[in-house]
Amino acid sequence: xxxxxxxxxxxxxxxxxxxxxxxxxxxxxxxxxxxxxxxxxxxxxxxxxxxxxxxxxxxxxxxxxxxxxxxxxxxxxxxxxxxxxxxxxxxxxxxxxxxxxxxxxxxxxxxxxxxxxxxxxxxxxxxxxxxxxxxxxxxxxxxxxxxxxxxxxxxxxxxxxxxxxxxxxxxxxxxxxxxxxxxxxxxxxxxxxxxxxxxxxxxxxxxxxxxxxxxxxxxxxxxxxxxxxxxxxxxxxxxxxxxxxxxxxxxxxxxxxxxxxxxxxxxxxxxxxxxxxxxxxxxxxxxxxxxxxxxxxxxxxxxxxxxxxxxxxx
Amino acid sequence: xxxxxxxxxxxxxxxxxxxxxxxxxxxxxxxxxxxxxxxxxxxxxxxxxxxxxxxxxxxxxxxxxxxxxxxxxxxxxxxxxxxxxxxxxxxxxxxxxxxxxxxxxxxxxxxxxxxxxxxxxxxxxxxxxxxxxxxxxxxxxxxxxxxxxxxxxxxxxxxxxxxxxxxxxxxxxxxxxxxxxxxxxxxxxxxxxxxxxxxxxxxxxxxxxxxxxxxxxxxxxxxxxxxxxxxxxxxxxxxxxxxxxxxxxxxxxxxxxxxxxxxxxxxxxxxxxxxxxxxxxxxxxxxxxxxxxxxxxxxxxxxxxxxxxxxxxxxxxxxxxxxxxxxxxxxxxxxxxxxxxxxxxxxxxxxxxxxxxxxxxxxxxxxxxxxxxxxxxxxxxxxxxxxxxxxxxxxxxxxxxxxxxxxxxxxxxxxxxxxxxxxxxxxxxxxxxxxxxxxxx
Numbered sequence: 001x002x003x004x005x006x007x008x009x010x011x012x013x014x015x016x017x018x019x020x021x022x023x024x025x026x027x028x029x030x031x032x033x034x035x036x037x038x039x040x041x042x043x044x045x046x047x048x049x050x051x052x053x054x055x056x057x058x059x060x061x062x063x064x065x066x067x068x069x070x071x072x073x074x075x076x077x078x079x080x081x082x083x084x085x086x087x088x089x090x091x092x093x094x095x096x097x098x099x100x101x102x103x104x105x106x107x108x109x110x111x112x113x114x115x116x117x118x119x120x121x122x123x124x125x126x127x128x129x130x131x132x133x134x135x136x137x138x139x140x141x142x143x144x145x146x147x148x149x150x151x152x153x154x155x156x157x158x159x160x161x162x163x164x165x166x167x168x169x170x171x172x173x174x175x176x177x178x179x180x181x182x183x184x185x186x187x188x189x190x191x192x193x194x195x196x197x198x199x200x201x202x203x204x205x206x207x208x209x210x211x212x213x214x215x216x217x218x219x220x221x222x223x224x225x226x227x228x229x230x231x232x233x234x235x236x237x238x239x240x241x242x243x244x245x246x247x248x249x250x251x252x253x254x255x256x257x258x259x260x261x262x263x264x265x266x267x268x269x270x271x272x273x274x275x276x277x278x279x280x281x282x283x284x285x286x287x288x289x290x291x292x293x294x295x296x297x298x299x300x301x302x303x304x305x306x307x308x309x310x311x312x313x314x
Numbered sequence: 315x316x317x318x319x320x321x322x323x324x325x326x327x328x329x330x331x332x333x334x335x336x337x338x339x340x341x342x343x344x345x346x347x348x349x350x351x352x353x354x355x356x357x358x359x360x361x362x363x364x365x366x367x368x369x370x371x372x373x374x375x376x377x378x379x380x381x382x383x384x385x386x387x388x389x390x391x392x393x394x395x396x397x398x399x400x401x402x403x404x405x406x407x408x409x410x411x412x413x414x415x416x417x418x419x420x421x422x423x424x425x426x427x428x429x430x431x432x433x434x435x436x437x438x439x440x441x442x443x444x445x446x447x448x449x450x451x452x453x454x455x456x457x458x459x460x461x462x463x464x465x466x467x468x469x470x471x472x473x474x475x476x477x478x479x480x481x482x483x484x485x486x487x488x489x490x491x492x493x494x495x496x497x498x499x500x501x502x503x504x505x506x507x508x509x510x511x512x513x514x515x516x517x518x519x520x521x522x523x524x525x526x527x528x529x530x531x532x533x534x535x536x537x538x539x540x541x542x543x544x545x546x547x548x549x550x551x552x553x554x555x556x557x558x559x560x561x562x563x564x565x566x567x568x569x570x571x572x573x574x575x576x577x578x579x580x581x582x583x584x585x586x587x588x589x590x591x592x593x594x595x596x597x598x599x600x601x602x603x604x605x606x607x608x609x610x611x612x613x614x615x616x617x618x619x620x621x622x623x624x625x626x627x628x629x630x631x632x633x634x635x636x637x638x639x640x641x642x643x644x645x646x647x648x649x650x651x652x653x654x655x656x657x658x659x660x661x662x663x664x665x666x667x668x669x670x671x672x673x674x675x676x677x678x679x680x681x682x683x684x685x686x687x688x689x690x691x692x693x694x695x696x697x698x699x700x701x702x703x704x705x706x707x708x709x710x711x712x713x714x715x716x717x718x719x720x721x722x723x724x725x726x727x728x729x730x731x732x733x734x735x736x737x738x739x740x741x742x743x744x745x746x747x748x749x750x751x752x753x754x755x
Contacts, residue, residue, distance in 0.1 A: 278405020
């Protein structure tokens with residue numbers, strides 16, 4: 001959830017400034033010599049470019065914890081991963097998880113934003129409460145839910161009291177539905193952030209437009225469907241893109257709740273990578289993370305382009 | 315200007331890639347080991363003021379060294395920090411070592427496959443001429459800790475054995491006076507108990523790791539006959555009848571309803587509770603399970619309630635599987651004085667400090683001169699007694715340790731068949747073996 005995607009379409013301050021000429025240009029040169037950029041580039045290089053390049057390089061080697069030499073093996077790691085089928089399995093689980101999280105997180109966030117739109121005292125308090133999970137440690141959230149969702153946990157206890165009978169549903173023990181449960185936990189943790197962004201989006205909608213709609217006799221639902229939701233497009237872009245791409249890189253919540261179980265039905269690619277790396281198969285793990293990187297990139301561009309297209313009507 | 319900077323960044327990045335493309339643990343910092351320093355074993359209580367040693371331990375072994383380390387600090391003036399590496403311990407340690415982060419000593423599973431996983435020749439101090447070796451009882455001295463003829467691990471407690479822990483009271487209730495003498499009578503006993511309404515076996519597929527014991531004990535005869543040598547050479551595979559049949563028979567026992575109903579979600583803790591409560595009659599487990607029982611009941615209760623017998627297809631042969639809490643390895647840290655101090659701590663631990671250590675831990679002594687404390691529960695003594703004629707487990711004898719337990723847990727969850735379990739295990743084994751450079755993979 002650390003990805004930042006700019007949805008601001010105004011030209012940025014430095015972009016396409018009118019060409020400066022003569023002495024003014026010289027002065028700028030003198031005040032801002034190019035070598036000022038070196039520290040920034042060095043940091044960027046060491047912490048971003050080099051690891052990324054290494055990711056490509058090591059994926060083509062047989063680097064492992066078992067021996068000191070690192071040899072070049074070409075595309076063998078990729079071939080092995082594809083033939084064994086485990087990579088594709090994990091990738092499918094990761095994609096399903098990401099789509100579910102994107103869906104739920106935005107649904108919950110939008111509902112909360114609409115519910116808490118008015119600036120009353122209670123709403124302000126509720127907004128803070130719903131934002132608390134966002135700043136909580138993801139592992140803590142995972143462990144709390146793991147305890148609550150046990151067959152003898154709090155969730156079954158509460159449902160049992162309401163329904164008046166003993167429940168021992170193993171929420172995290174089903175090979176089909178547990179993925180949905182962990183996606184819901186992930187969405188619960190991050191829905192406060194989506195709520196905040198949707199709230200900001202709702203605030204920017206021009207009151208005149210809404211008033212005009214009211215005067216034309218549009219119902220609340222009609223106003224939402226045809227005016228407010230379309231005008232929220234930039235917020236939707238940001239929220240969907242960050243939720244989808246952020247949960248592609250998901251690890252912490254799932255590791256804490258199910259650790260990939262039962263029967264590896266919630267084993268996201270990152271958990272699989274973690275496991276493989278821990279077995280000393282460093283090159284294979286690197287290859288997998290390269291695959292994840294490429295999939296996220298391949299997914300990011302069309303998703304963001306499609307969502308940005310929606311904004312063009314504004 | 316922009317172009318120039320981009321080019322410079324690219325050149326710098328490429329240079330970094332080229333210079334840094336080697337394993338950080340590959341020599342460099344650590345000193346080459348020579349015969350002279352290998353021979354040097356400092357006096358157990360030589361002064362070590364100002365020296366700080368670090369021991370890595372897992373969550374279940376972090377209290378093991380407490381007393382002995384305290385005594386060592388007092389005797390030598392050294393400071394010893396015991397650092398707990400969170401579970402999964404082996405993954406955490408391997409990852410840290412791969413990035414060049416090494417302790418002075420660490421708890422480690424002393425099997426050949428796990429010593430290979432740490433790249434022992436490059437990272438660990440050889441302990442071939444350690445002063446404590448002659449003190450070991452002869453039957454445990456060379457049982458494990460050796461890779462390609464070099465000793466890298468110091469065994470401190472009795473290696474774990476896979477076998478059957480049973481509830482004596484449940485056996486008595488059903489009029490059973492003799493424990494089974496082979497696999498057939500073991501299964502027959504289970505069917506009798508089941509027909510009398512008693513759950514015979516308890517398995518913890520929720521926590522997964524114990525699932526593999528069921529397959530491994532069935533392979534005891536084959537293991538004695540060189541099964542793992544053939545697997546290591548690529549001559550026999552997990553998908554061949556020997557191992558596949560063991561997996562199938564495990565599945566059949568589960569399908570026949572001989573296990574607990576909540577087998578899919580049950581955990582390690584549930585397993586201990588169930589055996590103590592008599593909800594299940596038998597559990598196939600290793601020593602750490604008994605540790606869990608000890609956390610729930612005292613020695614007198616355990617002596618009365620819990621018994622142990624090893625099982626194998628044709629008799630009562632145990633399958634030994636040393637684990638991480640049984641042994642320590644000493645790292646080549648690159649600092650000669652700390653490496654010497656680490657050896658000194660091991661000498662003390664298995665020398666002057668050993669009697670106090672086994673007394674403090676209430677555990678079986680490995681040394682002929684040091685008696686086991688009277689308070690050691692009978693089941694643990696039985697486990698230790700079964701060591702002498704036991705055979706090695708997959709972990710002890712195979713060159714790599716594949717995720718058999720995960721694949722078996724998947725099978726219990728109902729998502730895979732025994733054939734798929736065998737194939738996945740073989741694929742994973744081959745992948746690990748090839749990464750090690752084993753011939754034939």
